[in-house]
Amino acid sequence: MLGIKHNQHTNLYARKCNMKKHLSALVLAVAMILSAISGVLAEDITTCTDSNGIVYQLSEDSSYLILKNAINTTGPLTVPSEIEYEGKLYTVKEIASKAFCGSTATTITLPSTLTYVGDMAFAYCPQLTKVSFGRSKVALGNRVFAGSPNLAGITNYSGVEKIGYGVFDGTEWLRTKSISTVDSAVYLGKVLVAYFGNASSFNISTSCTSIAPNAFNGNTTLTSIDLSNVKSVGSSAFEDCINLSSVTFGNSLVEIGSYAFDGCSSLGGEITLSDTCEKLGAFAFSKTSVETADLSKTKIESIGNGTFKNCDYLNSVILPESTKHIGNYSFQGDSFLSDINAQNVLTIGYDAFRDCSILSDKEYFENVESVLSGAFDGTIIYEDVNGSALVIGKTLYKTEETEINLAVADGVKSISPYAFYAAETAQLLALPTSLESIDEKAFISLSDGTIFVFTKNEQVYSDLESLTSGTIYVPEGNTIENENVSVGYITGITITKNPVKTEYTYNENFDPTGIEIEVNTVLNGKESSYNISQIGYEPSYTYNFSASPIVTVSYCGYETTVITSIKFTSVPGDVNRDKNVTSDDILLLRKYIAGLVSEKEVDLIASDIDGTIGVNSDDLLLLRKVVAGLVSLK
Known part of the structure; x- marks a missing residue:
């Protein structure tokens, strides 16, 4: 019913x-x-x-x-x-x-x-x-x-709290209000709908909490305004108010709409927004003279498209921890921008920092996982390309090589659009286990090549389906659905040339100089190998020369070993390496056996007192006898 x-x-x-x-x-x-x-x-x-x-x-x-x-x-x-x-x-x-x-x-x-x-x-x-x-x-x-x-x-409109743009356009109500209002301002409930005055400074009603879109748009006489009680500033509310030089924001501000202060060329100095602010719209402060934007206390999660575009004097931006995204052309053309704390930002849009000509520190963006094309073109950061690969945060942003010979560093999660725009062939390209996505336009000019895909991420395999030719090697048990390329498998790695230095003492660091590694593959049943030592690969080395001469070499999930030789200069019983055998050595060895200290803190060769290969309570007992003078070591 x-x-x-x-x-x-x-x-x-x-x-x-x-x-x-x-x-x-x-x-x-x-x-x-x-x-x-x-x-x-x-x-x-x-x-x-x-x-x-x-x-x-x-x-x-x-x-x-x-x-x-x-x-x-x-x-x-x-x-x-x-x-x-x-x-x-x-x-x-x-x-x-x-x-x-x-x-x-x-x-x-x-x-x-x-x-x-x-x-x-x-x-x-x-x-x-x-x-x-x-x-x-x-x-x-x-x-x-x-x-x-x-x-x-x-x-009965006292409850109206927020309105969109053009709500009363073409109505008799707005026409009448525009000529009859006492202070040239039209209100509807808690909203300032429009301002028709020409004062240089205007006092907004204390009950007003929202400025409607376009309310002051194009006003050329307004120089200052107090928005202390305002929660919402509508889209284009003060757009092209070219003489507006002072704006006071309060502690109740929640959002600033798109183009709200766009073109307010006299608005300079510092902008500080309170901890209630959650949204900053597209082009909100574009083409202003703002020098510092302090957003550190806000809850803003995303900087909108073009929010601070073409702010010629902007030199410092302080973002809150909540900001994870910087939109397209957000800071484009800000030629004085040199300082921005973007350590919590994960994604950056197209042309976001294009032509920020003195922006030089990549460390600001160390955690970024995705960067779209043009974001850093025209910056000092971009100058780091120099013919090689430019990695920003966890993104391979660009390389200008026409022929790719590159091992993308492990830790890189994404490859940006047009990253290899100049490359026509990939003589050898290694993609790491950390890689999660490749933009569809990353290899837009690539016509042929050999690519090692160490990751098992299905999204990466899908992203590579657009390649039109070449050979792709993937870990065994995986495949790429692409009839245009040959697909082979990675079976392991092999050391083909040992490092120059092979003899070490217990406290030396391993030196990989001279080592060469090949990736072993199989394609259509035929085994082959590729030397990756010349393409900037970064393997890891695990060793403990106080315990073993073996060095484990790891690269993208595959392992092999190098056998070195060690100079045994240890004194039996000298557990702490102080050239003496005392009760201090007994105490340290007892802690090691109990698991209270790591093997790096003891000389394991000197601790193996009974020579049985391995350190245990028998060695501790024998050491006590040595210190007590009951037995001697020869």
Whole structure:
């Protein structure tokens, strides 16, 4: 049953909607029979229509109703606060976009339950003259009443907290307000809708918490404004206010919309935003003269596209830990930018720092996992390419080699668009186990090559499916679905040339100079190997010369060994290497056997007193006898 809490005619409406409900039930029954035959489940019916022809729809969580369509309504109308649907009362909380657009309704009374009115909900209603709100907290979308020329009366609007752009464009209400308001400012509830004055400084009402989009757009006389009580600054609110030089932000600011201060060329000095701020829109401060942007206390997670683009004097940006993304061209053209703490940033968009000509420190971006093309072109950082690979954070950003001979460092997670834009062939390219993604345009010019893919990441395999020729080697048990390339398998690594230095004492570090390694492969049943020692590979070496002459060489998940020789200069029993055998050695050896100290803190050769290869309690007992003078070591 569908009922409406509306007026004295509620029962009449309930009966009329009841018939619609029975009809819907009949339709549903037929649909269920048909779906049973076809094996397809019928969709739930989530809309209902009242006797005025107004369509309501359940919200996604089925907790309230949205007035969806009322374009056929005429005359005066009161939107109900509640509707009974299928035996349950639902609150009407929203009016959908274009719900009344073009209707011939004359007056509209909105319920106190309403929280949101969608874009153009009452736009182009030629006979609409009056709208009464329900005093509840409500937000209005874009152009809600635009193009309704006879709308002159707006009442009970004290609960309006936020509005979109152009809400009253072309209405009599805004025209009248623009010429009759005392201080040249038009308010709707807590929103400053528009300012028509020419004062250099303007005091916003203390009850105002929101500046509407375009409210001051293009004002050339305003030089300062206090936004201490404002929570929301709308899109383009102060755009092209070219003489605005001072803005005071308060501790309640939540968001600044896109283009809010774009083109405010006189706005300089430092901008500091409070810990309540959560959003900074695209181009919000573009083309300003801001020198320092302190966002450290905010909760901003993403710097929008072009937010600080072409800020000629910006030299320092302090980001909060919450910022993980920097958008496209966010700081493009900021030629004085030299300092930005981006250590928590993970992704950087197109041209984000392009032409930031003195930006030089890669360490600011040490944790970045994805960088899109052009982000660092025109910076000192980009000059580090110098014909080789430029890695920024965990991203291979670019190489200018025309022929690739490169082992991408382990730890790199992504390869940027156009990273190998100049490369036509890959004589030898090794991709590490850490790699997670390759942009589809990374190898845009590559026509042939040999690529070792050490990672087992399926996304990387998918990204390589666009290659049109060449040979790709992957770990055994994996494959790449690409008929245009030959796919072989990596079977291991082999040392083909030992290091120059092979003799060590217990406390020396291993020197890999001269060592050469080959990757072993098989392709179509034929074994082969490739020398990767000349392409900048970075293997790791594990050793402990106080215990063993063996060095383990690891590269991208594969291992081999080097056998060295060790000069045994140890004195038996001299566990702590102080050239004496005393009770201190007994104490240290006892701690080592108990697991209280690591093997790096003891001379394991000297500790193996009984010569049985291995250090245990027998060696400790013998050492006690040596120190006590009961036995001697020769």
